[in-house]
Amino acid sequence: MSRENGNEMEQIQKNLERFLDREVEKYEKGEAGYRDDVDMDEAEYEEESLYEAEYDEESEYGDEEEYDGEPEYEDEEEYDEEPEYDDEGEYDGEPEYEDEREDDEPDYDEELYDEEEEPLYEEERYGGRRPGRRRYDEPEHAVRKDKGREKPKKEKRKREEDKHAVMSRDKKKNGKKKKSRGKKVLAVLAVLLVLFGAVWYLAIGSIYGKMRYSRVETLAGEPLKENGVVNILLIGSDSRTEGDDGRSDAMILLSVSSKTRTIHMTSLLRDMYVDIPGRDGNRLNAAYSFGGPELLLETVKQNLGIEVNRYAVVNFQAFANLVDAVNGVDLELTNEEVKWVNAYLNEYNELRGMPMETDYLDTSLSGMIHLNGAQSLAYSRNRFIGTDFGRTERQRKVLSAVMKKLPAALVTNPNGLINGLFPNLTTNLTQMECLRLSLIGGKLLTYDIVQESIPLEGTYSSVTIRGMDVLQVDFDRNRAYLQEQLYGKKTQ
Secondary structure, eight states, X not given: OHHHHHHHHHHHHHHHHHHHHHHHHHIIIIIOOOOSXXXXXXXXXXXXXXXXXXXXXXXXXXXXOOOOSSOOOSOSTTOOOOOOBOTTOOBSSHHXXXXXXXXXXXXXXXXXXXXXXXXXXXXXXXXXXXXXXXXXXXXXXXXXXXXHHHHHHHHHHHHHHHHHHHHHHHHHHHHHHHHHHHHHHHHHHHHHHXXXXXXXXXXXXXXXXXXXXXXXXXXXXXXXXETTEEEEEEEEEXXXXXXXXXXXXXEEEEEEETTTXXXXXXXXXXXXXXXXXXXXXXXXXXXXXXXXXXXXXXXXXXXXXXXXOEEEEEOHHHHHHHHHHTTOEEEEEOHHHXXXXXXXXXXXXXXXXXXXXXXXXXXXXXXXXXXXXXXXHHHHHOOSSSHHHHHHHHHHHXXXXXXXXHHHHHHHOHHHHHHHHGGGEXXXXXXXXXXXXXXXXXXXXXSEEEEEEESOTTSEEEEEETTEEEEEEOHHHHHHHHHHHHHOOOOO
């Protein structure tokens, strides 16, 4: 009887092993997973769970042979045959069963819950499957459901593509319209610029026609601007009558430097003893008397090393008219300077046929005083206070004040400015050169104005040569200073 029991248990064990082998084989083939559709209806979930439960119940003992439980015995009480025990009280048939069980029974912990299989379960679990459910087969309704989902996505993608295509076409159309409008605007601006240029050229031509142009053959081919600097020598003539060149009462080198963005007004003292080309040494203003503006320019080049090829000569009347065109200037005067203004007005009033005391200042005045054209001219000619250095400083003060008021005067009193200045001005600037200078006039308003005089302090001494009281100058130091200030060049 014990042998039959052992055989039955062995058969049960084999059936169980077959079942487990089949399950492991299915698991390894990828059938053990979780469903993608996490929103599956509860009814489907319960139905599948029921199916799994039935499947487990039917397959518990294998498919080949069913185990019906314990063998039926007629009656336990009528079982007369006692089990045989050995001397130690052990059951005789049990060791053999235990040995077989130990040898053949699978290790459920190792086979069913092998640690190597667990990561697969976790990966599928985090892949969106429902925990605790196995995926044996993919239901057809899930496939249909996925296909149904794909169709709206495709339609939505197609609508978006169509929308982008329409927007792209609209952008291209708008871009073409904008380009067309931009071309029209540019065309209008170009026409306006041409018209403005034509009007401006005619205006400059009209003004230029009021000036006296004097061509200098030796300088006609020389450039207006050299090394980023435009140099124009302003010459104040003391001529009393029209057509009389007179003497150069004042000489100011006007330098517009685009390198340093400055306008330099450098007074050249007329008493400097200089070498005059083709002549003996003499005062600087003597060069103008000997050979006019052309010889004076050559003398400045030779002694100071400055390339200056353009000049403008103004007489007394032009200077006074320029100040009146800007409605006068406000300057700081001492009481002594006020008295000398009245003294110099005597000569000027006589020249213009005016009463002697015309434009006299109150001799008790001092401080900030408003001066008209005649008073400014008298103030600038004074050489008895501060010698020639003081006189040239006063000239620069008047010109600097005029330049600050000049832009406003061009708007408020253009006729007074044009008619008062230009008929009394002589120059070798051409009409095109005047046009070029006028075009940079707006930029010049942003430049700094620097006032200085040559010779520099400490670079000259007062001497008497051939009976003339003159200034003997160290020209090397003064040339180096001008090169640095105007051109930004530093010399050793």
